[in-house]
Amino acid sequence: MSATALSVSPTSSRSPRRTLVRRPRGLIWTVLRLHRAALWTWLAFVVVTAGLLLWLYGPGATAAQQEFDRYGYYVPNGWSSAKNAYDLLFYRPAGFIHVATFVVPLFAASALVGRELESGTARLAWTQSVSPARWLAVKLAVPAVAIAAGTGLLVVLYRLLWTARNGLLYAGHxxxxxxxQVGPATVAYPLLGLAVGALAGLLVGRALPALAVAVAVQYVITSLHDHLWPFQHLALFSSFPDLAVRGGAHRTYLPSPDYWPRQLLETGVVLAVTALVVAVSFHVLHKKVSAA
Known part of the structure; x- marks a missing residue:
C-alpha cells in the first residue's frame, strides 16, 4: 500500500455538506420564532392591503373611469354608481393602515416586552449570553424592520394610486x-408606536397593565396627529396652500406646494421623538437591571 493511500483517511473523501441558506441564529432567530404569529399576521395585512391598492389602481378603476368619461362627476344614481363605490374604497387602505398603526404599540407593550418581563423569560435571557441592552435592541430592531418595510411599500403603492386615479374622487376634505397623510410620516408613526409600547412594557413590567397604558398613550398620539394640520380651516378650492381643483366637469387635483415641507417636518419630529423614547427605554432598562 502506498504512502499516499495511507495518508488519506476514510472520511477525507467525503466533502462536508454545506448549507446553502443559513437561518438566522441567536437572539434574532429567537425573536422571529417567538413572535412568528404576529409576523405572519403583519405579512398577511401587508399583502391584502397591497392587493387592494393594486386592484384600485388597475381593474377596480375600470367601471368608475367609464362612468366618469361618460357623465363626469354628476353620475346618474350617484350613490349606487360604480364611481361612488370606487370613491369609498379608495380610502379603505388608509383606514387599514391607521388601525395597524394603533395595534403596533399594543403588541409591543404586551407580547413583545411586558409578557417576557412578567414571566421572567427576559431575566433568564439576561443571565445567559445576552446582555439586557442587546436584548432590547433586537426586540426593537426586528419588528421595526418589518414595520418600516411593510408600511413603506404600502405608502409607495398609495402614492402611485393617488397619482393615477385621484381625478375620480369627489371633491371635499x-x-x-x-x-x-399618506407619505413618509405614515412610516414614522408606527415606529413611534413600537417605541412607546416597548417603554410602557418596561415601565409596567406586566402584559395587561402595559397594554392599557399603551392604549391610552396611543390614543393621545392619534388625537394629536389628527389635529396636527388644521384641514377644516383650509379651502380645498384655493390654489395655495391646498389642493386646487381646475376645470368644469373634468377636475384634477393639483399637487400642493407645501406637501413636502409638511411631510418632512412631521417625519423629522416623529423620528426625533421616537429616538428619544428609545433612549428613555434603554435608561429604564438599565435602572431596572441595576435595581435587581
Whole structure:
C-alpha cells in the first residue's frame, strides 16, 4: 500500500455538506420564532392591503373611469354608481393602515416586552449570553424592520394610486386629508408606536397593565396627529396652500406646494421623538437591571 493511500483517511473523501441558506441564529432567530404569529399576521395585512391598492389602481378603476368619461362627476344614481363605490374604497387602505398603526404599540407593550418581563423569560435571557441592552435592541430592531418595510411599500403603492386615479374622487376634505397623510410620516408613526409600547412594557413590567397604558398613550398620539394640520380651516378650492381643483366637469387635483415641507417636518419630529423614547427605554432598562 502506498504512502499516499495511507495518508488519506476514510472520511477525507467525503466533502462536508454545506448549507446553502443559513437561518438566522441567536437572539434574532429567537425573536422571529417567538413572535412568528404576529409576523405572519403583519405579512398577511401587508399583502391584502397591497392587493387592494393594486386592484384600485388597475381593474377596480375600470367601471368608475367609464362612468366618469361618460357623465363626469354628476353620475346618474350617484350613490349606487360604480364611481361612488370606487370613491369609498379608495380610502379603505388608509383606514387599514391607521388601525395597524394603533395595534403596533399594543403588541409591543404586551407580547413583545411586558409578557417576557412578567414571566421572567427576559431575566433568564439576561443571565445567559445576552446582555439586557442587546436584548432590547433586537426586540426593537426586528419588528421595526418589518414595520418600516411593510408600511413603506404600502405608502409607495398609495402614492402611485393617488397619482393615477385621484381625478375620480369627489371633491371635499377627504381627498385633501388623504393627500397630506399618506407619505413618509405614515412610516414614522408606527415606529413611534413600537417605541412607546416597548417603554410602557418596561415601565409596567406586566402584559395587561402595559397594554392599557399603551392604549391610552396611543390614543393621545392619534388625537394629536389628527389635529396636527388644521384641514377644516383650509379651502380645498384655493390654489395655495391646498389642493386646487381646475376645470368644469373634468377636475384634477393639483399637487400642493407645501406637501413636502409638511411631510418632512412631521417625519423629522416623529423620528426625533421616537429616538428619544428609545433612549428613555434603554435608561429604564438599565435602572431596572441595576435595581435587581
Amino acid at each position: 377627504a381627498p385633501q386629508e388623504l393627500y397630506f
